[in-house]
Amino acid sequence: MTSATIDPHVEYKMTTNGLTNGIDIVALKAAARAQVHFELESSLPTPLELTRSLKAYPTSDLTPAIGTTFEKIDIHAILNSPECDAKIRDLAIIIARRGVCVFPNQADLTIEDQKTLCHKLGRLTCRPYSSGLNIHPLNQSTMPDGSVDPALATLTRDPSKKLVKQAGFGFRFAKQKQSGADGWHTDCSYENVPADFTLLHMKTTPVTGGDTLFASAYEMYDLLSTPYAKFLEGLNATFTPPGHTPENIVDRMWKGPRGSPENVGPELCASHTIIRTNPVTGWKALYGTGHHMEGVDGLAQEESDMIKHHLERLITDNHQLQVRVKWAPDTLVVWDNRSCYHTATFDYTDERSANRICGCGEKPYLDVRSSSRRYALGLKK
Numbered sequence: 001m002t003s004a005t006i007d008p009h010v011e012y013k014m015t016t017n018g019l020t021n022g023i024d025i026v027a028l029k030a031a032a033r034a035q036v037h038f039e040l041e042s043s044l045p046t047p048l049e050l051t052r053s054l055k056a057y058p059t060s061d062l063t064p065a066i067g068t069t070f071e072k073i074d075i076h077a078i079l080n081s082p083e084c085d086a087k088i089r090d091l092a093i094i095i096a097r098r099g100v101c102v103f104p105n106q107a108d109l110t111i112e113d114q115k116t117l118c119h120k121l122g123r124l125t126c127r128p129y130s131s132g133l134n135i136h137p138l139n140q141s142t143m144p145d146g147s148v149d150p151a152l153a154t155l156t157r158d159p160s161k162k163l164v165k166q167a168g169f170g171f172r173f174a175k176q177k178q179s180g181a182d183g184w185h186t187d188c189s190y191e192n193v194p195a196d197f198t199l200l201h202m203k204t205t206p207v208t209g210g211d212t213l214f215a216s217a218y219e220m221y222d223l224l225s226t227p228y229a230k231f232l233e234g235l236n237a238t239f240t241p242p243g244h245t246p247e248n249i250v251d252r253m254w255k256g257p258r259g260s261p262e263n264v265g266p267e268l269c270a271s272h273t274i275i276r277t278n279p280v281t282g283w284k285a286l287y288g289t290g291h292h293m294e295g296v297d298g299l300a301q302e303e304s305d306m307i308k309h310h311l312e313r314l315i316t317d318n319h320q321l322q323v324r325v326k327w328a329p330d331t332l333v334v335w336d337n338r339s340c341y342h343t344a345t346f347d348y349t350d351e352r353s354a355n356r357i358c359g360c361g362e363k364p365y366l367d368v369r370s371s372s373r374r375y376a377l378g379l380k381k
C-alpha cells in the first residue's frame with residue numbers, strides 16, 4: 001500500500017475493505033482530513049461584506065426569514081461581463097444570507113454556465129481549493145454524444161411511480177404515506193465534505209405542482225433556548241443515506257473522488273457538528289437534522305431519538321421559517337446547503353425535468369465566536 005494523492009483521471013476499482021488500486025483509502029482520507037483541519041485551525045474565515053455591485057438589479061424578499069427573488073437579471077450575460085467576479089461574489093453572499101435565491105427567465109443559461117457559476121460562487125467566497133464540483137455517488141448524466149458528465153445530475157422523475165408507491169393496503173392498516181417530514185435534507189450531508197451551493201435550472205414543469213420547499217437553518221438555530229443550543233454545540237451527528245450500504249452500491253457507484261479528496265470510497269457515512277458556522281456569513285445554523293441524519297454520536301439510542309425527533313419538528317412545526325418556491329421553465333434557483341434545508345413535492349403527474357449542479361464546500365465546523373443571524377442583524381429573538 002502506498003500513500004498517494006488521488007488522480008481524478010484514474011478509474012479506481014473499489015472494494016468494500018477500503019482498498020483502491022493498492023491505495024489505502026482510509027489513510028488517504030485521514031491525511032486529507034488532517035490537512036483540512038490544519039487549514040481550519042490556522043485560518044478561520046471572517047464573514048464577507050457585500051459591495052454594491054448588484055444595486056442595479058431589483059429584488060424582492062419572499063419571506064422575512066428566507067428567500068429572495070432577483071426580478072430582472074441575466075446570469076449568462078453577467079458571466080460574460082468584465083464585472084463578473086465582483087457580481088458573482090456579491091450574489092454568493094446574498095444567497096448565503098437569504099438561504100435561497102430565485103432567478104426567473106434564465107433561458108440563455110447553459111450547463112457550462114451553471115458549472116462556471118457554481119465554481120465562482122464557491123471559489124470567490126470560502127470554498128477550499130481542495131473542493132470542486134460535487135459528483136453524486138449514483139446519479140450521473142449521459143450526454144447526447146454518449147459521454148458521461150459526472151458533475152451534472154439531470155433530475156427527471158416519473159411521478160406516477162411515487163404516487164403508486166404511496167398507495168396500497170395492508171392487512172389492517174392502509175400503507176398510505178401521510179407525512180412528508182422525512183423529505184427535508186441538505187445535499188450530500190453523508191459526505192465528509194458536503195455541499196455548499198446547489199444550482200437547479202428547471203427545463204420542464206407540470207401545469208401545477210412540483211414545488212420545492214426551503215427552511216432556514218439560521219432560524220432553526222435561533223429558535224433554540226441558550227442552554228439547549230450550548231448543549232447541541234458540543235455534539236456531532238452521523239449522516240448516511242437510509243438503505244444504502246457499501247455492499248449494495250459499490251458496483252454501480254462513481255469510481256473516484258466525488259468533488260473532494262475526502263469524498264471517496266464506497267462508505268457513504270460522515271460525522272458532522274450539529275451546529276455549524278456558515279463561513280460566508282459567520283452565522284450559526286442548525287445542521288444536525290434531515291433525511292440523512294442517523295443519530296447523535298455518543299448518546300444512548302433513546303437520547304439520540306429524542307433529539308432527532310425534536311430537531312425535525314423545528315422544521316415541520318414552524319412555517320415562518322419555510323418558503324415555497326414555484327417553478328417555471330428556465331427558472332434557476334440557487335441555495336446554500338449551510339443555510340437551509342429543502343424538500344421536493346411529489347404531487348404532479350406531468351413531466352418535470354431540471355439540471356442540477358452542486359459544489360462541495362468545506363468540512364463543517366463550528367466557530368464558537370460566530371453569532372446567530374438574529375443577533376447579527378439586531379433582530380429580536
Ligand SMILES: [Fe+2]
Pocket residue numbers: 185186187342
Ligand atoms: Fe436535494
